[in-house]
Amino acid sequence: MRVMLITNPFATFTTAEGRDALANTLSSRFIVDVEHTTHRGHAGELGARAVAQGYDAVVVHGGDGSVNEVANGMLGAPSGTTPERGTLPALGVVPGGSANVFARALDISRDPLVATAQLMALLDTGARRPISLGHTLDRWFLFNAGMGMDAIVVRQMEALRHKGHKATASRYLRMTLSAFFRPSVVAPTFTVEVPDHAPIDGVRFGFVSNTGPWTYFGTRPIHTNPGTDFEHGLGVFAATSVSVPRSLVLGSTMVRGTNPRAAHLHRDDDVEWVRFRSDNPADVQMDGDYLGEYTDLDFGYRRHVLDVVADPITS
Structure with missing residues (x-):
């Protein structure tokens, strides 16, 4: 089996020793080519090369942004011709x-050593799981994309990372609380449209999910759409208020992981499409990466477009 191992030396919790150990472990059983990313977009270039050169599997050691880039490189733009599933390498994650929302949604351990052992066993047995993906802005997303307050937090976090600060869970929590309770930047409102429902006006922040959870705080999963998974359509979560009492509830x-319900919230699972419309440019994030400001987003999904190295779903 030929495996391309793509590692991101700049990921928050990777080390040179850990990357070498992973490469050596995989090389003990498979033919492994190691590639280190050097710039934004490089992981996507490597994913495309892995497809062109006929690798059996691509393993990504990095964060959600790196995995997103690789998946987009392997599949190409959603507006183009999507390769047939069986013609692509399987995608694995350490x-x-x-x-690490994507890996954990696939029941891959957050511990790199445990995840490596899982990966080796799955590769040995040829385990594959087909998953569906969402798309917007002619890009695929693995687990969620959002407009408004959460994208502002991602933008602020990326600014801190560029100054040398790590993106820890506690730092994310502090910045999220500051964004909602002491907002220094006010996000524009926008309108959300979904099938068979009147347009929802005055939305302050909204997420479109491809699976759950939305994110994790340490070991605790944070659920916006508990009924959304890789086997069904998109989940939508749109709130028209950021008031402190309502946000706390x-x-x-x-x-707690219960179905979120509130008078100012529209939430739905398994929808075919979602549209976000804003009169003014609003911040947008995808899989935890900041994409910039946009006024219009059209979301769709495609069923079973990518095989991942994970235990298949049992009926």
Whole structure:
């Protein structure tokens, strides 16, 4: 089996020793080519090369952003011709970021050593799981994309990372609380449209999910759409208020893992499409990476477009 191992030396929780240990472990059983990313977009270039050169599997050691880039490189733009699943390498992940939402949604351990052992066993048995992906802005997303307050937090966090600060869970929590309770930047409102529902106006922040959880705080999953998974359509979560009392109540239900419900919240699972419309440019994030400001987002999904190295779903 030929495996391309793509590592991100700049990921929050990767080390040179850990990357070498992973490469050596994989090389003990497979033919492994190691590639280190050097710039933004490089992981996508490597993913495309892995497809062109006929690798059996691509393993990413990095954060969610690196995995997103690789998946987009392997699949190409959603507006183009999507390769047939059986013609692509399987995508495996050894977590190296701060949240590692995608890997953990696939029941991959957040501990890189444990995840490596899982990966080796799965590769040995040829385990594959087909997953569906969401898309917007002619890019695929693995677990969620958002407009408004959460994207502002991602933008502020990226600014801190560029100054040398790590993207830890506690830092994310502090910045999220500051954004909602002491907002220094006010996000524009926007309108959300979903099938069979009147447009929802005055939305302050909204997420479109491809699976759950939305994110993790340490070991605790944070659920916006508990009924959304890789096997069905998109989940939508749109709130028309950021008031402190309402945000506290809504946040507590998300932490508990119960279905979030509130008068100012529209939430739905398994929808075919979602549209966000804003009169003014608003911040947008995808899989935890900041994309910039946009006024229009059209979301869709495609079923079973990518095979991942994970235990298949049992019926």
